[in-house]
Structure formats: structure tokens, C-alpha cells
């Protein structure tokens with residue numbers, strides 16, 4: 001039902017249950033906000049969006065106040081402006097005044113609010129004692145001195161990811177956002193996804209920066225520094241330089257990396273294609289053992305293992321399902337292992353001198369590269385991980401005029417890839433890429449270009465499923481003749497929880513399940529340019545699919561560099577060498593029986 005109201009003398013008609021904030025925005029009226037973030041539940045606590053509603057005894061927060069017929073709203077009256085200004089001044093009073101040296105300088109929402117409100121001095125003294133900075137994890141840093149208690153991090157961790165690592169602790173002026181039952185994030189149940197850092201409006205939560213060690217490696221003439229970039233970077237990096245979300249900047253990104261001094265500009269897409277060969281083979285072997293050999297030890301459905309935040313979730317919340325996980329390393333880690341073996345041998349370079357830098361949309365990749373088992377090459381497979389935001393910063397520090405760069409191509413052989421690898425960037429993409437290859441391998445028939453997309457697994461719906469009945473199978477896979485392969489896709493850990501519980505309860509009759517930790521998949525990763533909303537996710541996904549559709553090769557098994565590496569070095573997918581370098585094992589790391597316990601503990605503190 002439609003509702004008609006007045007906002008600043010404009011007559012506005014919107015659907016019922018719309019908030020005053022959304023109604024104002026739809027009419028072009030700007031109301032400032034801070035704790036509100038699209039897609040994350042709004043606590044209505046910061047009071048930065050206060051407006052006057054005729055007849056109401058007090059000012060109302062526009063972000064949680066619903067419209068009503070005949071409502072008269074004044075957003076810019078002196079009373080509303082003064083109240084909003086007071087809210088921001090009170091936050092500034094307890095905020096460090098070191099903006100010039102803050103990671104969010106120039107990109108801070110509190111700074112922008114103060115500027116827009118014309119605040120040049122604060123009338124109140126600070127009442128806060130300094131707090132220690134939490135650097136305990138390899139992924140994110142928490143500086144609660146800068147926290148404005150907007151609770152976006154709490155909401156995204158609890159409601160979107162279903163983890164509940166973060167919660168308010170203490171009361172009144174003493175309130176801080178605490179991590180788990182301990183003082184530090186490393187003691188909490190945390191998957192390192194960085195979604196808290198992605199929604200933080202100020203410099204209170206941010207990725208642990210690897211820019212300095214990367215500069216040091218680039219400046220060291222004894223080091224051979226190579227770089228890989230995840231597929232999701234190419235449709236988001238441009239946002240650091242003012243481009244619209246989804247703008248593809250692949251060629252400029254390659255040119256910038258070359259100008260930064262990387263000896264080779266490679267591509268995680270190469271090992272994404274390789275992953276499809278390894279993971280697809282693993283799935284087919286599991287199916288063969290289950291269907292033909294009736295092996296009761298085979299675990300199906302098989303889960304994808306590309307997303308390190310998802311792996312952390314599985315290890316901490318569903319360790320009983322670890323046997324269902326593919327043993328494939330993520331494309332990032334496969335790349336590192338091959339850079340220090342295959343590439344080193346091919347080019348006659350001492351692997352000790354090779355430094356592998358990854359550019360990833362994900363803060364959990366920083367945790368993943370530090371895992372003790374990720375050294376199958378005899379060295380640490382991946383040395384440093386930069387997020388998309390850090391790469392943007394690195395390019396700016398180097399004084400590179402990004403937008404005027406020409407388009408350049410990645411280096412062969414580990415920079416060559418197909419469109420199937422591009423779509424690893426978004427939810428459903430790994431599944432679509434796998435189906436393109438598995439279908440052709442099993443049936444021996446070529447999939448026409450027009451039929452490459454698997455629409456049911458695309459889009460931002462939290463849980464998706466698809467099925468395909470296999471007919472005309474080649475002799476090697478004849479046991480699959482007539483089998484209806486069922487697949488499912490989940491993104492965001494609340495959805496991962498749903499599908500894991502279905503599997504644990506024996507209620508999921510799928511063969512293969514893709515799970516990505518972050519909402520939207522890697523394009524929505526915790527290291528991507530801020531702010532990632534669903535609207536931004538959709539634009540980045542469109543950019544990724546355009547990248548795929550513009551490729552001459554769009555199926556992983558058609559990648560000639562992947563075919564070559566099997567011929568020259570690896571042998572066969574899932575063969576001995578592949579197992580040694582490209583596969584791994586995961587561990588039970590369950591520490592706390594329930595996330596809810598942590599929340600209750602925090603509330604009681």
C-alpha cells in the first residue's frame with residue numbers, strides 16, 4: 001500500500017514500511033547517517049539522522065522511523081541541525097585528533113560529517129582513557145580509540161555472517177566493542193573475513209597492512225618479486241580512482257603493477273582454471289567411488305575450498321564436515337606453490353629469491369598465506385597479501401596516474417586464463433565454471449557459447465540450486481548416464497550455516513556445493529573498496545560477466561597454459577605431483593560451542 005507524506009515541503013509517495021530516510025533519499029533529500037548501512041540492520045543509535053516529525057514529542061531517527069500517511073517531516077530545521085551537530089560533536093570529543101595520520105584520512109565518514117556540518121571546534125572535553133590497539137590477527141587491526149560505537153561491525157558479524165565475534169561490552173561512557181571472550185580478536189571465534197572492516201565508517205577496524213614489506217621486497221635487487229591478482233580485483237580497483245563500481249580496469253591494473261616494479265605480472269585466474277581441473281576431477285572420482293565402487297567412506301556432497309574465510313568457518317563451526325571439503329588449496333595458494341617450483345625451474349630462478357605477492361579482495365587471504373601447511377614448495381608459498389584497497393594505496397604512493405595508463409597484458413604462462421576463471425569472483429561463478437568443464441569432460445560434447453551461463457546459480461539470492469541430467473556420457477564416465485547432478489551455492493556465512501546444517505542433518509541431496517564466505521562472493525570481500533552494498537555488488541558482478549563474455553576462451557580446460565603445465569610438470573589432475581603441491585588438509589579448530597555464548601558473556605561484562 002502506498003503512503004503519502006511531506007518531506008521539506010515535497011509531497012512524497014512511497015510504499016508502506018519505507019523508512020523516512022529511504023523516502024527522503026528517493027526524493028533527493030539528503031539526511032546524514034552514520035550507524036545506518038544498507039543491508040545491515042540499523043540500531044538507530046548514533047542520532048546523526050535526527051529529523052523533526054510534526055506532532056512527535058522528540059526528534060526522530062530517520063533511519064528507523066517508518067513513514068505514515070499525512071506525516072510532515074522537516075529534515076533541515078534549526079532544531080534538527082543542532083541536534084545532529086551535537087551528536088557528531090560528542091563523538092568527536094571522544095575521538096583522537098590525529099586525522100592526518102589515520103588510515104581513513106580523507107575517506108572517513110565521521111570526518112566527512114564534521115566537514116558537511118561545518119564543525120571546526122568541539123565544545124566538550126574528552127572523557128576516554130586510551131585503549132590498546134589489537135593487532136593480534138594477521139588479517140585485521142582493531143583500534144577502539146577510534147570507534148564511534150555505530151555497531152555496524154557488530155551487526156554485520158552477527159546478522160550477515162552469523163558469527164557473533166563482536167559485541168558491545170560495559171555500559172554508558174565505558175561501552176566499547178569487544179571481541180569474543182578474550183581481549184583480542186585472536187582469542188575470539190573469528191573467520192578473518194574483514195566484513196567488519198568493510199563496514200567500519202572510521203579508522204577503528206582495518207586490514208593489517210602489508211604495503212611496507214612489499215615495498216621492501218620491490219626495492220631489494222636480490223629479490224625476484226612476482227604478483228598475482230584475484231579475479232575480483234579487476235572490477236573493483238577502479239573505485240579507488242573514482243571509477244564506477246564494476247568498471248573493468250584489468251589492463252591498467254597490469255600496467256600499474258609493472259610500473260611498481262614487479263618482475264612478472266601473473267594472474268590468480270591461471271590457478272583458478274587449474275582449480276577447476278583439480279576440483280572437477282576430485283568430484284568425478286568421489287562420484288565414481290560412491291556410485292561404482294559403493295565405497296561407504298566417500299563423503300558427498302563435496303564442498304568447494306577456494307574461500308579461506310569459509311574454510312575458517314568450517315574448521316571452527318562444522319569440523320565434522322571437513323571430510324566433505326575438497327582437498328584443493330585455494331587458487332592463491334596453488335599459485336604460490338607453482339611459482340616457487342614450476343616457474344622457478346622453467347626460468348632457472350632460485351626459489352629462495354622469489355617473492356610472491358597476492359592482491360586479493362579478502363582479508364582472510366592474509367591468514368591463509370600464514371597457515372603452517374601452506375609451504376609445499378619448500379618455502380612459504382605466498383609471501384605477502386595486499387587487499388584491493390592496499391593496492392590502490394600502493395599505486396597512489398608510487399605517484400602513478402592510474403587512469404592515464406595504457407592497457408597491458410599479463411605475462412605468460414601463469415598470467416594466461418579463460419573467462420571461467422574470471423567468474424570465480426562472484427557467487428555461483430566457481431560452480432558455473434566447474435559445470436562448463438565437467439559437462440564437456442563427461443559427455444564429450446562441446447557446450448555452445450550461448451549455453452555457458454547457468455542462470456539458477458547466478459545472482460544475490462543467498463541459497464541457490466541447479467540440476468542437470470547427464471546423458472550421452474563417454475565410456476569413461478558411463479556410470480553417470482542418466483544421473484541428475486544436483487548442485488547448490490551459498491554466499492555469506494549465515495547462508496553457509498543453513499546449508500552446513502542441512503548436510504549435517506542428512507537433508508541435502510546435493511553432489512557439489514559452492515560456498516563463499518562473503519556476501520556476493522569475492523567481489524564483496526572485506527578488502528574491497530568501501531562501501532560495498534548490494535547495488536555495488538551487482539555492478540561488480542556485471543563487470544565480471546562482461547569480462548568473461550569478452551574472452552576468446554571461456555572454459556578452464558581450454559586454457560593452453562594449463563594444458564602445458566600438466567604436460568610439462570604436473571602430469572595428470574589429482575596425480576602425485578598435484579597432490580603434493582596443490583592439495584592440502586584442514587583441521588578441527590572448534591573452540592567455542594556456540595557464538596551465542598560469546599554474546600551473552602560480553603553482555604554480562
Ligand code: FES
Pocket residue numbers: 032033034035036043044045046047048049050061062063064
Ligand atoms: Fe540513524 Fe544512526 S544513522 S541513528
